[in-house]
Amino acid sequence: MKLYDCTVAPSPRRVRIFAAEKGLDLQKVEVDLIGGENLQPEFLKINPRGVVPTLELDNGTRIDEVVAICRYLEALQPVPALMGTDPLTQAVIESRTRHMELDGFLSVANVFRNSSPDFAKRGLPGIAEEVPAIPALVDRGVAGIGRFFRMLEEYLSKTTFVAGNDYSIADITALTVVDFAGWVQQPIPSANAATRKWYEIVSARSSAKA
Amino acid sequence: MKLYDCTVAPSPRRVRIFAAEKGLDLQKVEVDLIGGENLQPEFLKINPRGVVPTLELDNGTRIDEVVAICRYLEALQPVPALMGTDPLTQAVIESRTRHMELDGFLSVANVFRNSSPDFAKRGLPGIAEEVPAIPALVDRGVAGIGRFFRMLEEYLSKTTFVAGNDYSIADITALTVVDFAGWVQQPIPSANAATRKWYEIVSARSSAKA
Numbered sequence: 546m547k548l549y550d551c552t553v554a555p556s557p558r559r560v561r562i563f564a565a566e567k568g569l570d571l572q573k574v575e576v577d578l579i580g581g582e583n584l585q586p587e588f589l590k591i592n593p594r595g596v597v598p599t600l601e602l603d604n605g606t607r608i609d610e611v612v613a614i615c616r617y618l619e620a621l622q623p624v625p626a627l628m629g630t631d632p633l634t635q636a637v638i639e640s641r642t643r644h645m646e647l648d649g650f651l652s653v654a655n656v657f658r659n660s661s662p663d664f665a666k667r668g669l670p671g672i673a674e675e676v677p678a679i680p681a682l683v684d685r686g687v688a689g690i691g692r693f694f695r696m697l698e699e700y701l702s703k704t705t706f707v708a709g710n711d712y713s714i715a716d717i718t719a720l721t722v723v724d725f726a727g728w729v730q731q732p733i734p735s736a737n738a739a740t741r742k743w744y745e746i747v748s749a750r751s752s753a754k755a
Numbered sequence: 756m757k758l759y760d761c762t763v764a765p766s767p768r769r770v771r772i773f774a775a776e777k778g779l780d781l782q783k784v785e786v787d788l789i790g791g792e793n794l795q796p797e798f799l800k801i802n803p804r805g806v807v808p809t810l811e812l813d814n815g816t817r818i819d820e821v822v823a824i825c826r827y828l829e830a831l832q833p834v835p836a837l838m839g840t841d842p843l844t845q846a847v848i849e850s851r852t853r854h855m856e857l858d859g860f861l862s863v864a865n866v867f868r869n870s871s872p873d874f875a876k877r878g879l880p881g882i883a884e885e886v887p888a889i890p891a892l893v894d895r896g897v898a899g900i901g902r903f904f905r906m907l908e909e910y911l912s913k914t915t916f917v918a919g920n921d922y923s924i925a926d927i928t929a930l931t932v933v934d935f936a937g938w939v940q941q942p943i944p945s946a947n948a949a950t951r952k953w954y955e956i957v958s959a960r961s962s963a964k965a
Contacts, residue, residue: 593906593909594854594858594906602843606843606847608846608847608850609850610849610850610853610854612849612853613846613847613849613850613853614846614850616842616845616846616849617842617843617845617846620842620845621842632826632827632830632831633812633816633827635826635827635830636818636823636824636826636827637816637818637823639820639822639823639826640818640819640820640823640824643820643822643823644804644820648804668895669895669899672902674898676895676898677891679889679891679892679895681887681889681891682889682892685878685879685886685889688884688886689879692882696803696804699803
């Protein structure tokens with residue numbers, strides 16, 4: 546099993562943290578996203594969508610998309626469970642993970658990709674043809690990050706972790722979103738006490754360094 | 756169990772088709788998305804994210820996000836399986852479902868929400884505050900729909916259904932995206948023979964009317 550990875554990027558980091566929590570040691574192949582290696586013909590043969598993380602199984606099958614990869618790893622190594630162990634907790638964890646992605650990650654990505662000179666012609670991930678940045682998405686993204694932080698604080702005021710009282714893939718997702726938001730100067734608002742406490746706890750896990 | 760639904764909208768349709776394939780009869784509560792009922796205080800008490808579908812369980816727990824709801828229904832009624840029955844097919848189906856969502860659904864939504872007068876101040880779903888439309892997202896969305904159709908044709912040239920030789924949630928997702936693309940005058944390209952054949956088959960299933 547081989548993971549096409551990019552050390553600095555937030556999406557593959559979700560898989561690395563997930564695997565580290567499970568004690569799985571994946572072979573990594575570094576892909577230089579900043580330099581656009583993922584958009585070159587050689588990588589597009591590996592994944593025509595031009596994205597990492599991509600997991601390559603020993604039989605050659607390749608799977609992309611973070612949560613699909615994580616669910617495969619969860620089946621291989623069910624303990625510790627990070628995606629729930631009964632239908633209701635599984636549904637809540639999946640729902641909240643998507644809240645983190647759709648309301649959090651996509652908002653930060655809108656700010657980052659549409660304001661960074663390096664991405665002026667790469668407004669979407671994985672597209673080899675030019676996708677011009679749209680400056681108006683920066684304001685939309687900043688507003689979205691504000692809503693994301695309010696939602697996260699609301700959740701963490703009620704439970705220890707994002708999707709209940711157990712650490713899960715929803716926390717891994719939220720942690721990577723919060724750190725990604727730091728790239729665009731959108732830190733956790735200082736009044737969000739529950740989020741700040743949670744952030745200290747999840748960042749201190751050794752998996753956070755994976 | 757109760758499904759907050761909207762008959763005309765593509766996302767709740769995914770859940771309705773999924774439930775119909777399983778012979779599950781969900782109690783429905785219609786929410787008028789076009790009229791903005793989902794953004795009124797009464798509905799925001801039900802789901803602060805302002806979105807349908809939202810599933811309410813008999814114990815009062817509410818779950819949103821299509822795939823989280825579908826996975827819960829899959830656990831309740833495992834036959835016929837629509838999300839795979841072993842780790843590898845599950846991962847492939849989840850990965851391809853996300854391709855349909857991220858590359859297909861989001862592209863069509865970009866065109867629809869940023870070009871329809873009804874949504875001029877509702878550029879994102881579920882947000883009660885104003886989110887101005889961004890006209891440049893229309894071109895980005897149209898280009899994305901083009902890539903989506905190429906990807907879909909590539910998949911369907913190799914297997915009968917979107918994620919293999921069995922009908923799955925990936926087909927349900929793709930069908931709703933293709934029909935949603937019709938709303939913005941982006942039909943299946945006439946040269947895409949495999950997609951056209953697949954579309955006839957999946958649209959003819961009785962679940963497609965759900």
